[in-house]
Amino acid sequence: MRRVILTTLSILVMAAAVMAAMSMPGPGHAQQAADGILDIKEIKSPSGITAWLVEDHSLPVIALSFAFHGAGAALDPVEKQGLSILASNTMDEGAGEYDSQTFQKMLSDHSISLSFSSGRDDFGGSVKTLTRHSEMAFNLLKLALMQPRFDADAVERMRAANISRVRNSVSDPDWIAARIMNDAAFAGHPYALNSGGTLTTLASLTPDDLKNFVKTRLAREHLYITVTGDITPAALRKMLDDVFGGLPPQLPLPAVADMTVQNGGQHAHYDMDIPQTIIQAMQPGISRDDPDYYAAAIMDFILGGSGFGSRLTEEVREKRGLTYGIHTGFYQMDHLKAYTVGTSTRNESAAEVIELIRAEWTKMRDTPVSDTELKDAKSYLIGSLPLALSSTDSIAGLLLGLRLENLPIDYLDARAAKIDAVTAEDIQRVAKRLLVPDQLTLVTVGRPEKVTLTKVVESLPHVD
Secondary structure, X not given: OOOOOOOOHHHHHHHHHHHHXXXXXXXXXXXXXXXXXXXXXXXXXXXXXXXXXXXXXXXXEEEEEEEEEOOOHHHOOHHHOOHHHHHHHHOOOOEOOEOHHHHHHHHHXXXXXXXXXXXXXXXXXXXXXXXXXXXXXXHHHHHHHHOEOOOHHHHHHHHHHHHHHHHHHOOOHHHHHHHHHHXXXXXXXXXXXOOOOOHHHHHHOOHXXXXXXXXXXXXXXXXXXXXXXXXXXXXXXXXXXXXXXOOOOOOOOOOOOOOOOOOOOOEEEEEOOOOEEEEEEEEEOOOOOOOOHHHHHHHHHXXXXXXXXXXXXXXXXHOOOOOOOEEEEEEEEOOEEEEEXXXXXXXXXXXHHHHHHHHHHHHHHHOOOOHHHHHHHHHHHHHOHHXXXXXXXXXXXXXXXXXXXXXXXXXHHHHHHHXXXXXXXXXXXXXXXXXXXXXXXXXXXXXXXXXXXXXXXXXXXXXX
């Protein structure tokens, strides 16, 4: 679930903008500080549970996002791949005295949105409710966290859906490319496993496995919470203890090792009879707390992160018509920082596109970005931030990303100045450090012509 908003500054804004456009209803005007940025308060409950709060009383809507940091799919044993995802699918399928049908009807009848999700690093969820139904919404969340039923029929229904998803995915070339990339770039690490589960592991998971998941992973010491909307600090303090106070205060979680992208320079290929070749590439990235991060984010925006208008789009799509789209981005996880590029093209032009990617890597290293490119990137990244702040749930999700990245509460206030301070020289220096054209871990799916392969993948890893 994590890192969707905060992988790069450009992705932060664009992803949140999409979320905002899809979210109904919007919040009106979130409470702002004197300088126009959100007024974010840190609230602590009597028992010590903390949350970030942005009050907004213009509409009777409350949104809450939360995550248990470090409790995600990276902890799933090899023989239980898919455990975290199945838990996230079933925790709202009945809790306490309410079976799945009754629980879901209570949510629907009161227009309450409640869901759980799992990423590789974190396990969490969200609630969105009208103020008048907030007591019920938060009580249902509490039940789902403290007394999930994991009834056999609900588990079987969700298991069947996940197995069907895996079976359908093996015909999706984009999914296949991502699966092979994970196996190659994350080799020997839990990140290489299939967080969605394999056909074998999903079939073997039991309700007891799910109960043990909740018992061993969800504790207050790992909990991050953000809230936006029509709730006061006093009401939030009470709610935090009511909903989350019954969780264990501490639970030891297994350690996960740090790593870097593996198999640099390797080109792994999976043969598939399709008219286009899927191309994915990855290399080591940069940490959020690195002093060069903002320069790297602007570099990415100019190179490919902005989509239309980027150098790669101009060279590969506009000038040559070789693709419908090409995009780059930073990939942030707790134990890995990566930089990625992805596209698709006709089989006969795959070799040319791969060389164009490498050429743009080299150009970014060797030639400073223009004044216009730098100005336009800064203007967009600074000016479009409000798009990420246009609904209660998008704000709560964005703030949760900030907390999980261990960014300060005044991050949004300082962000514009740090972007504006980046120079063309900074970008070129960072490009020389990060972009190594011949060390890309490369994956293709299709039948590309005139490419040099170093590894042919015969069977998909972590599927059966």
